[in-house]
Amino acid sequence: MKNASQIISSIQYKPQYKRILQHKCVQKLRSIMLPAIQKNIKYGYIREKTLHFVISSTLNKYDKDNIINTIKMVLNGRMIEKNANLFECIDEKIEDVVVKVDHRPQGNFKPYTTDVHNLRYHERSTGNIEISMQDSSLEKLAQEIQAIIKENNDT
Numbered sequence: 613m614k615n616a617s618q619i620i621s622s623i624q625y626k627p628q629y630k631r632i633l634q635h636k637c638v639q640k641l642r643s644i645m646l647p648a649i650q651k652n653i654k655y656g657y658i659r660e661k662t663l664h665f666v667i668s669s670t671l672n673k674y675d676k677d678n679i680i681n682t683i684k685m686v687l688n689g690r691m692i693e694k695n696a697n698l699f700e701c702i703d704e705k706i707e708d709v710v711v712k713v714d715h716r717p718q719g720n721f722k723p724y725t726t727d728v729h730n731l732r733y734h735e736r737s738t739g740n741i742e743i744s745m746q747d748s749s750l751e752k753l754a755q756e757i758q759a760i761i762k763e764n765n766d767t
Contacts, residue, residue, distance in 0.1 A: 634658045637701040661707045669715045676711045683709045737761055
């Protein structure tokens with residue numbers, strides 16, 4: 613009985629399922645990049661003999677050119693034939709590499725916070741003020757706040 617990976621590996625070489633092999637090739641080419649660049653590559657695909665990578669806007673032009681040159685070097689050299697990890701890319705006829713920039717923010721963005729944002733200030737007021745307002749509901753609310761301040765100040 614075959615498991616799922618054996619079934620996929622036997623199917624991927626059929627012409628109607630070439631997208632599976634292309635996806636594996638793109639992931640392998642992505643894995644040869646530096647880890648700092650890998651995390652900024654959002655996704656990649658192959659269309660009409662052109663490899664497209666979409667990167668986040670945090671990379672500069674030097675990194676963009678570095679991605680293009682590295683992939684072209686791998687595809688044009690003999691490294692692709694000798695490397696067992698790039699086996700999926702042997703049949704792909706990639707002639708050009710295009711790197712596009714996506715300016716949408718990444719979904720897992722977490723802003724940097726420090727302890728300054730979590731400061732709690734202790735109440736320094738004693739609550740000894742006279743409250744006189746024309747609106748009775750506001751006066752009642754102010755007296756409730758005054759009672760809370762006096763209660764917290766006593767403890």
